[in-house]
């Protein structure tokens with residue numbers, strides 16, 4: 247049995263638990279400068295792989311995402327990380343096994359097995375992409391480069407980091423409804439597509455320009471509450487509009503195009519915030 251961190255200060259988990267499109271792993275050194283343990287709570291409404299959360303290991307936090315299966319993974323991991331790790335390493339990492347697990351209907355599985363399937367597919371699929379078809383079924387092919395699993399100790403570390411976290415499966419406004427004075431809020435929304443395109447899409451509604459308007463109103467509300475926020479956003483018209491109202495930094499980042507490691511490009515990214523610029 248591994249020692250759990252209950253009652254002790256949480257140690258940061260340096261590696262993200264999941265692979266996630268749009269992960270801000272590379273921005274952690276920059277983003278960490280905005281955080282300090284004196285904030286009352288850490289709140290992250292677009293959690294994804296929550297790499298900043300795991301890096302700073304706050305004592306109290308609220309994490310949310312509208313991907314319900316992702317939030318289920320965090321719940322199951324928190325409850326019994328060693329069991330999840332044991333089951334995961336017991337599944338063969340080869341093509342046939344991958345397609346057998348992908349073919350399982352998540353609705354027919356219990357919450358624990360659904361989470362296991364999610365983590366297994368996430369580490370063995372092409373580039374760690376999360377994509378579903380119009381019926382909501384995960385449809386990413388088997389990957390050529392398989393991601394290394396975190397160790398049993400790291401699973402336990404992630405579970406410890408989640409021990410006193412409130413998890414919200416829902417829209418970012420549901421998570422932000424928890425914000426009170428003195429909180430630190432990190433927001434990493436998806437890149438917005440124009441509303442015109444949204445109406446032509448099928449399946450789950452992607453993040454759109456009207457969502458950016460809701461986000462902008464939430465930033466005003468957080469500020470009025472006396473809480474602190476940091477937004478990271480790829481350079482686009484909407485980001486520039488947000489940046490004009492608050493403190494901001496624009497900088498160049500190296501990106502992989504569509505996750506292909508040999509196709510790199512450099513693009514601008516914004517950090518937008520309502521506290522003083524850290525030194």
Ligand SMILES: C[S@@+](CC[C@H](N)C(=O)[O-])C[C@H]1O[C@@H](n2cnc3c(N)ncnc32)[C@H](O)[C@@H]1O
Nearest residue numbers: 266268269270292294295296311312417418434
């Ligand atoms: C850019 S990713 C966040 C990545 C994260 N910062 C990381 O490092 O892994 C954006 C996340 O927002 C979630 N999302 C999209 N629309 C949302 C909404 N309306 N409310 C809450 N979460 C949403 C997506 O499921 C995705 O996990």
